[in-house]
Amino acid sequence: MNPTWQSLIQGLKDKDVRSMAKLITRVENREPGWANAMADIYPRAGSARIFGITGSPGAGKSSLTCEISRELSSRGYSIGIIAVDPSSPFSGGALLGDRLRMQALFTMKDVYIRSMATRGMLGGLCQAARDAARILDAFGKDIVIIETVGVGQDEIEIVRAADRVMLVLVPGQGDGIQAIKAGVMEIADIYVVNKADKPGADEVAADIMGMLSLSEWEKDALPPVMQASALTRQGIGGLVDTLLDGPSDSRDIRVKEEMRVTEEILSMLEREVFRQVRGDLVQNGWLVRAVKQVMGRSADPYTVVRKLLQDRADGAFTIHMEHGNGTEE
Numbered sequence: 001m002n003p004t005w006q007s008l009i010q011g012l013k014d015k016d017v018r019s020m021a022k023l024i025t026r027v028e029n030r031e032p033g034w035a036n037a038m039a040d041i042y043p044r045a046g047s048a049r050i051f052g053i054t055g056s057p058g059a060g061k062s063s064l065t066c067e068i069s070r071e072l073s074s075r076g077y078s079i080g081i082i083a084v085d086p087s088s089p090f091s092g093g094a095l096l097g098d099r100l101r102m103q104a105l106f107t108m109k110d111v112y113i114r115s116m117a118t119r120g121m122l123g124g125l126c127q128a129a130r131d132a133a134r135i136l137d138a139f140g141k142d143i144v145i146i147e148t149v150g151v152g153q154d155e156i157e158i159v160r161a162a163d164r165v166m167l168v169l170v171p172g173q174g175d176g177i178q179a180i181k182a183g184v185m186e187i188a189d190i191y192v193v194n195k196a197d198k199p200g201a202d203e204v205a206a207d208i209m210g211m212l213s214l215s216e217w218e219k220d221a222l223p224p225v226m227q228a229s230a231l232t233r234q235g236i237g238g239l240v241d242t243l244l245d246g247p248s249d250s251r252d253i254r255v256k257e258e259m260r261v262t263e264e265i266l267s268m269l270e271r272e273v274f275r276q277v278r279g280d281l282v283q284n285g286w287l288v289r290a291v292k293q294v295m296g297r298s299a300d301p302y303t304v305v306r307k308l309l310q311d312r313a314d315g316a317f318t319i320h321m322e323h324g325n326g327t328e329e
């Protein structure tokens with residue numbers, strides 16, 4: 001029998017890992033009742049710290065996540081990892097050495113790893129990551145790390161949901177910095193030159209610092225640029241110290257939180273309203289009629305959409321947020 005939402009949430013309270021994992025899956029799949037379940041879970045979350053780790057493919061994000069988690073775990077923190085990345089060693093397809101290292105993490109107590117596909121998330125990738133982080137948080141994880149490739153807009157959105165964002169760069173990545181400049185640069189709180197066991201790390205670090213000094217950051221508030229090696233574990237302790245150090249300016253924290261909450265509400269609204277409007281219009285036959293009219297040249301897309309919005313403003317159809325009642329089996 002499929003467990004009820006209630007029993008899964010009870011499982012979450014009881015720190016049952018399987019219930020927690022099932023909750024993530026069912027919320028991810030937007031099974032009826034998901035929003036009520038999340039509303040139940042929401043007040044239990046809020047104490048975990050969410051770290052985002054991003055950077056170009058192969059920069060060593062997973063390796064760093066692994067070493068950072070190991071370090072955090074040795075300091076007594078419990079950790080949840082969300083790997084938004086199909087090619088992640090966490091989900092297979094990695095070199096043997098990497099896989100062995102990751103496997104050590106898999107067997108560590110207090111570390112839970114969840115891979116997330118970049119496609120097919122009904123509520124959107126970013127919301128799926130937020131929801132999963134929240135469930136891990138409510139489960140009692142002290143720290144949730146979200147690993148994502150920092151290339152697409154979706155991925156950038158994801159790390160914006162984190163409290164602290166770490167951007168991973170590597171030596172010999174001159175044009176990589178150029179690419180990153182376009183979007184991710186502004187949102188990183190910590191810059192890490194990984195693979196510092198290779199030559200060229202000082203140069204990249206200097207490049208980043210040069211770029212930061214030209215940006216709008218105030219000179220005394222420049223984000224740290226650090227060097228590390230996931231291979232030799234050089235710099236990992238310092239990195240963890242910096243991550244945990246967190247932002248101290250409470251006004252800054254508030255502004256960021258306000259931005260995050262606003263973004264979450266608006267993006268959820270956008271998706272849900274559209275999903276329901278589309279559902280209604282398919283069901284009541286409006287869409288088929290409109291397509292016919294346009295194809296028969298008795299109307300054009302501009303007019304049918306404008307007319308629909310007009311009718312809506314007149315109350316001819318209404319949007320109703322459907323949340324499910326959360327009690328179904």
Ligand SMILES: Nc1nc2c(ncn2[C@@H]2O[C@H](COP(=O)(O)OP(=O)(O)OP(=O)(O)O)[C@@H](O)[C@H]2O)c(=O)[nH]1
Nearest residue numbers: 057058059060061062063087088194195229230231
């Ligand atoms: N020399 C050296 N190699 C490293 C270091 N960190 C990671 N690597 C190697 O770089 C490769 C990519 O590492 P990953 O951790 O998979 O990188 P990633 O950024 O997660 O990659 P994607 O998730 O595929 O984008 C692997 O072969 C690692 O062994 C490091 O500090 N030094």
Ligand SMILES: [Mg+2]
Nearest residue numbers: 061062088089
């Ligand atoms: Mg990876």
